[in-house]
Amino acid sequence: MGAGRATTSNLPGPLSLAISPCPNDTFAFHALAHGLVPGAPEVSVTFADIDVLNTRAADGRDDLVKVSYAALPWLLTGYQLLTAGGALGRGCGPLVLTAGRSDLRGARVAIPGTRTTAYLLFRLWAADEGVTNVDVLPFEKIMPAVRDGAYDAGLVIHESRFTYPSYGLTALVDLGDWWEGQTSLPIPLGAILARRGLDGPVLSAAVRASVAAAFADPAASADYVLAHAQEMTPDVVDAHIQLYVNEFSLDLGDEGFAAVEALLSRAADADLVPVLPRPLR
Structure with missing residues (x-):
């Protein structure tokens, strides 16, 4: 090279x-x-x-x-x-996925890292959600873990935007849409x-x-x-x-x-x- x-x-x-x-x-x-x-x-x-x-x-x-x-x-x-x-x-933000939950009260959430932009946006968005129980997983393991019931929700990035329906999951919130609505940036x-x-x-x-x-x-x-x-x-x-x-x-x-x-x-x-x-x- x-x-x-x-x-x-x-x-x-x-x-x-x-x-x-x-x-x-x-x-x-x-x-x-x-x-x-x-x-x-x-x-x-x-x-x-x-x-x-x-x-x-x-x-x-x-x-x-x-x-x-x-x-x-x-x-x-x-x-x-x-x-x-x-x-x-724009239109490329992290998603909070669940297997059917409509809120995160008391939820156990899998995240891709504590210093990721995804998690920072999640904390800004979830300030009033009462979410305190999070674990870091490699991002490719998050959706299977939520699908299998090991976690109540997962914070996902990258290509997961395109593939999460195949895991039977739904998007509780698109943090990119939330951010753009807050800032227009x-x-x-x-x-x-x-x-x-x-x-x-x-x-x-x-x-x-x-x-x-x-x-x-x-x-x-x-x-x-x-x-x-x-x-x-x-x-x-x-x-x-x-x-x-x-x-x-x-x-x-x-x-x-x-x-x-x-x-x-x-x-x-x-x-x-x-x-x-x-x-x-």
Whole structure:
């Protein structure tokens, strides 16, 4: 990987890149991971679930890492936010699923991680619901656990939006719809961070070029995406990419920054996260 390619002078490779195996990440980072972005540093890729990625970032293990926006207040001392490669959007929020319950009073809820954006939105939404009993599960195990009665409800993300009816589950609330109704802003889900001391603008440009390459030639990344898609069907993979890779993946822009700032300021006001240790930009 990266043979015959010039490396940006102040970014000696290889840099460690940790992302999820989900189609939005493998689609967006295919070109960078395979040395197809001229002038970009070589990267060595590790795949992990989002809760694991948040922990890796807290430990400072990677040069570039995908994390939940909800985790930023704990991470910005050692990392800087890149303006490309993340996941924000509309109509793509987490869902609270049940096997028929109409409320969560006294419910036992499975969640994908305590520092995920999904859980932060859930806590903002459920402030008056009296939910205190939650357990962290790998996100692919949440729907089977709710279906089988091990949990009363599950907080799900990613492709679960498309597959939950096959488990006999119903959506109690779409937290993306709730958020958009509250703020009229897109929902900030996943961010790309770079270790402080690296050239953030240069890395943002490299990631942006990788996303642009994916848009320009979707077929180029198809085998790579499917190889890591955790047994998703091709139609679910395509729907996943279309939902989570969009104009905000190319550049956060003013609206994207406003969405992140709104989420984290509301959460800080509710004492759910610390106040950001430094500005986002």
